[in-house]
Amino acid sequence: MNVKEYLIARMKKGTIHLALLDPDKQDSSEAGSIAKKMKEAGADAIMIGGSTGVTSENLGATARSIKEMSGLPTIHFPGGPTLSKEVDSIFFMSMVNSRDPFWIINAQAGASAKVKELGIETISLGYIIVEPGMKVGEVGKADAIKHDDIGRAVGYALACEMFGMDLVYLEAGSGADRPVPPAMISAVKKAISIPLIVGGGIRTPAAANAARLAGADAIVTGTFIEKCSDDTMLRSVVDASKGRR
Ligand code: 1GP
Numbered sequence: 001m002n003v004k005e006y007l008i009a010r011m012k013k014g015t016i017h018l019a020l021l022d023p024d025k026q027d028s029s030e031a032g033s034i035a036k037k038m039k040e041a042g043a044d045a046i047m048i049g050g051s052t053g054v055t056s057e058n059l060g061a062t063a064r065s066i067k068e069m070s071g072l073p074t075i076h077f078p079g080g081p082t083l084s085k086e087v088d089s090i091f092f093m094s095m096v097n098s099r100d101p102f103w104i105i106n107a108q109a110g111a112s113a114k115v116k117e118l119g120i121e122t123i124s125l126g127y128i129i130v131e132p133g134m135k136v137g138e139v140g141k142a143d144a145i146k147h148d149d150i151g152r153a154v155g156y157a158l159a160c161e162m163f164g165m166d167l168v169y170l171e172a173g174s175g176a177d178r179p180v181p182p183a184m185i186s187a188v189k190k191a192i193s194i195p196l197i198v199g200g201g202i203r204t205p206a207a208a209n210a211a212r213l214a215g216a217d218a219i220v221t222g223t224f225i226e227k228c229s230d231d232t233m234l235r236s237v238v239d240a241s242k243g244r245r
Helices: 003-013 028-041 056-070 101-118 134-139 150-162 182-191 205-214 223-227 231-242
Strands: 016-021 045-048 074-076 089-095 121-129 167-171 196-199 218-221
Touching: 003 016, 003 045, 003 121, 016 028, 016 196, 016 223, 016 231, 028 045, 028 056, 028 231, 045 056, 056 074, 089 101, 089 167, 121 150, 150 167, 150 182, 167 182, 182 196, 182 205, 205 218, 205 231, 218 223, 218 231, 223 231
Parallel strands: 016 045, 016 218, 045 074, 074 089, 089 121, 121 167, 167 196, 196 218
Antiparallel strands: none
């Protein structure tokens, strides 16, 4: 079973939790320890990515350590052209509401031959930036979707499905003070039949629960994992993401 099949099989049973680790924020053995802790808390896979300081060396070492210490599948969540064959798979993603064609298709066109040469499993993903969008929205020159512009979010998500993408990701941006609103998640979920990932600013059980109840198939947490030293709280957010008590 490849990573896409693994994710889809798990999402058919309920909402899954994806932990995001930035290879530039800790050394590889620390990343492996965090991944082990997240596996014990119930995380289903580890996304690896960051907007700055990612090299093929730290990306590869982080992926190796995560796999050795947690056994969880790894997914590269790229912020640029850096690649590593040590990662099991890559979200081959288009920031569909960028104003800059570089982030919609040109970066991907520049990387596709290398991805193929390295033999990395690709999971195609429509990446939709919702306000506030944070650093990724700024760097990607996103025309971020306003919270009350639900029709626009639905339009982009449906377009991603019609383009044949595997997944849609509604992203409020790492460290966002407001996550994607449940009403938007729910409207997008009703409109599409491919799985829906939601992330950005989710750091409490209540926020994770709200995203799951609104219809998220996968919930991503990044900042919260880096900052939280309370294992019980970590587990509570994962449990709320997955609807467990
Ligand atoms: C960022 O959606 C992810 O791409 C995670 O966001 O760091 O706010 O959890 P946080």
